Amino acid sequence: MTFTKTSQKFGQWADSRANTVFGLGFASEQQLSKFAEKFQEVKEAARLARDKSQEKIETSSNHSQESGRDTPSSTRASSVNGTDDEKASHGSPADEHLKSENDKLKTALAQSSMNVRKWETELQTLRESNARLSAALQESAASVEQWKIQFLASKEENDQLRNKIEELEAQCDEINKEKERNENLSVRLQELESELQDKELEFEDLRKRGEIVPQLMSECKSVTEKLQAAEQKNKDLEEKVRALRMDVEESKHRQGHLKTELKHFLEALDGKIEELHEFRQGLSKLGVDN
The missing domain is CATH 1.10.287 (Helix Hairpins)
Known part of the structure; x- marks a missing residue:
């Protein structure tokens, strides 16, 4: 996913896999910059966690393949299970961190959706006012x-x-x-x-x-x-x-x-x-x- 600043107080959150773009509005430019930095930080942490998990999986797979040649199947199964436990214990803090950040992002997204609906209502009001002003201007x-x-x-x-x-x-x-x-x-x-x-x-x-x-x-x-x-x-x-x-x-x-x-x-x-x-x-x- 990517996040792009489109103005001083507005950004777009694009998910290319889901083919979806979300618009996020902020009260100030500082909040927008802070969110963009945090987004990039979380994205980088997720990438590192994914890379580490991928390395662990590859290492475990290689180790299990090498052990399978010299040990019985039960020992190989135990080794595989041990690798899964190690992987779970090793990846748990990153998952919790990602979950926490995901919850924060969901909260921010919900708040942004509310702001978008509010802005759409204000935009409709402004359009109606503009129509009335245009009619009054034509009459004038x-x-x-x-x-x-x-x-x-x-x-x-x-x-x-x-x-x-x-x-x-x-x-x-x-x-x-x-x-x-x-x-x-x-x-x-x-x-x-x-x-x-x-x-x-x-x-x-x-x-x-x-x-x-x-x-x-x-x-x-x-x-x-x-x-x-x-x-x-x-x-x-x-x-x-x-x-x-x-x-x-x-x-x-x-x-x-x-x-x-x-x-x-x-x-x-x-x-x-x-x-x-x-x-x-x-x-x-x-x-x-x-």
Whole structure:
């Protein structure tokens, strides 16, 4: 028989005559080495005992053959029996030693068999756990793929929202420019109103002059013409002011409408950002679970 170390804590006991291989497991590498050394020691002792027994048998056989030529058969039988007794008395300690070592090896083999059954149970448990983990991993992989698709869809939607924000920002810039133009128009309107007041004062002054100074009748005619021209101009200015006021009101209405649109869009954007945040938390939780 032979014993071979196959790993640090495991060995194989091979019996070529019985065509059998036993696997033996040990708690530590020191125990394995000790067992291998003891196995080799017992094997060597058994070989020596076998050789000695073989030599004794051969010697006894030769001696009996030589004695048989000169002594009677009874004497030859006595010699043979004496040789057997000598052989039995000579081989008894080795047999006891071999029996003791055999018992120890049987005990170790039984313990190893129990360990093998225990390891087979643990191996089956590990295989079942591995199968469950593989199924969970496949399910997680499928979930990750689905979340990747959702993430790409959300990213595309986010890009669309970003483009919409850029468009709204451009519209806000136009609104600011329109507001600046409205402010300039308001300033121009105030200047025109101030000029109109000056014209009214001038008109009042000219009318007083026409009442007080009759000699200025000819001049009054020109003043009247100027007054008519001023009134016409005043009407034109009033029309312009009215048109400017309508433009201002329309600009204010359009600006309010754009603000309302921007507010709705920002609310929708906040909702999408919240969804993206929840989706990111889900991905983080999945990474921690994995």
